[in-house]
Amino acid sequence: MQRNLKITLVSLAAGIIGFAATVARAQEPLPSWNDGPAKQAILEFVTATTTQGGPQFVPPEARIATFDQDGTLWVEHPMYTQVMYCLERVPALVKSKPELAKVAPFNTVLELLHGDRAAMEKLTLADIEKIAIATLTGMSVETFQVEARQWLAEAKHPRWKKPYTELTYLPMQEVLKYLRANGYKTYIVTGGGQDFVRVYAEQTYGVPPEQVVGTALGTKYGYTKDGKPFLTKEPKLVLNDNDAGKPEGIHLMIGRRPHIAFGNSTGDQQMLEYTKAGDGARLSLLVLHDDAEREYAYGPAEGLPDTKVGTFTQALYDEAKKNGWTVISMKNDWKVIFSFESK
């Protein structure tokens, strides 16, 4: 029996080794990334922080990774998805409150949606805020979720004619999965609305609601007529999760400093500084949109066209280079941008 068992075990072991090799090939990390300094920096960081006994080992509970969303995980041009949501909710809003049809800025939005693109220029930041408050507050948390989910299922990006949730960057989806496979907890830390992003983050990125940190409005606890409690979304800003608000929001919601953080614009600068200033191995990265053909090109860093949506200034670029942050070139570092390209 012993000899037979030995043979069985040997062939079993050979099978396991063969299987493991197959799995390793199948799971080669970051397949949509070209070999280069950005891919190498990520791979080296993960190896260093997960090598038990190594000088840069990070215990699993401290493995926190944070990602900006707009322009870092998915397309933000020509306009942030959530702003499109607020604008496209206006017709339903006007239907329930017809008196708004002739009131600015709601009338301007109606013109815009009827094809008058010049109307967009008329909208000020104060107008956008007014529209945001009218479309994002005053309803129960559950009603908002239903409305946002429905819009996301139907709305299409003007260029690709695809749902916004399909316009995530495949290389970044791979980074999310690769970090999670190595024990990192992946957080979204976005200037976008926390409740909005939570509606799709789990399905779209594998990031659960409790790992979405975003610009947050308050809620108010109350009861229905028959005594059932519910939360109403209020026009009260609890967290402005942009600029210095990002490290402040990270402290509020996570309570630990990230070991790795990804951004793409000046709104991410403080998060990347804060990450990099921690002890031990820390990696800060910026996605540079330098691929007009496959996606968009904007900066104004490195002579790219200027933009108000996701600005990446030369000063930010210089800070990155000075402090050892990694700048990811969409054009050079990414083999493909979207998963539908590779099909």
Place this chain on the structure above:
Amino acid sequence: MQRNLKITLVSLAAGIIGFAATVARAQEPLPSWNDGPAKQAILEFVTATTTQGGPQFVPPEARIATFDQDGTLWVEHPMYTQVMYCLERVPALVKSKPELAKVAPFNTVLELLHGDRAAMEKLTLADIEKIAIATLTGMSVETFQVEARQWLAEAKHPRWKKPYTELTYLPMQEVLKYLRANGYKTYIVTGGGQDFVRVYAEQTYGVPPEQVVGTALGTKYGYTKDGKPFLTKEPKLVLNDNDAGKPEGIHLMIGRRPHIAFGNSTGDQQMLEYTKAGDGARLSLLVLHDDAEREYAYGPAEGLPDTKVGTFTQALYDEAKKNGWTVISMKNDWKVIFSFESK
């Protein structure tokens, strides 16, 4: 070979079954609980929500459990631990700012700490707030963590003469572990300070910082002279995590409704209502301090002595009974209260 292998497999299987039975005995859940309706309610809830294909099955990602801390997970009498912290930080504060030694309420605290117990009566809620702001804000997040950690290592509870972190309830520690072993994410949702509880929650309860929701003050991002970024704790209330603030805080920080929630006072009422109002299996529980001998007895529910610290009113008791919440009697439901008792 086949027959031999079969024998091997059979004996292996027998071994596994024997081992599994041993593990099951060793891991019998909630050993510090007496058999009774409270223990039964918890066991039945967990079985129902984790039985795949069952009518009350809850998918793992939705398994959220929330726990009040003071009076639910650890002793809150004669005074909340964090209030003791703030009071006992006053000498160090006065040392760095000697002008405070003769200024109210700091002089009153010094008298109190020098043994004048009557001085406690002089302190108003406004005084406590003033002391809290002076001892909890104005320093970096890291400095606060060092100060709190040091105090926790040295401070002793006046009755048991043990560190506060040893005065957690063993039956509740078992519930935390039991729920986690069944795929629940366990959160602390406390009226206490979020940053304070985070200092010890991971070691004391196995609850990481990102799963502590508490009363939260804001922070402010800034730079040291040599350009290193840091966060300063500010006297700005971001979340008052009591009463209606608990469900509001749960929405802000977790974004999902708990399936099971534990509290012990009127400050937990809204969290328990909100939990119970969700769809499917939901369980709300209240710890009743009815054991003057082993811990404390206070209500004023059910004729227990009244208290300002962790008030459990008769109205709350009646609401619990009316709505099918479970009231846990410390006296009848818990075999032991503290882990040091059973040694």
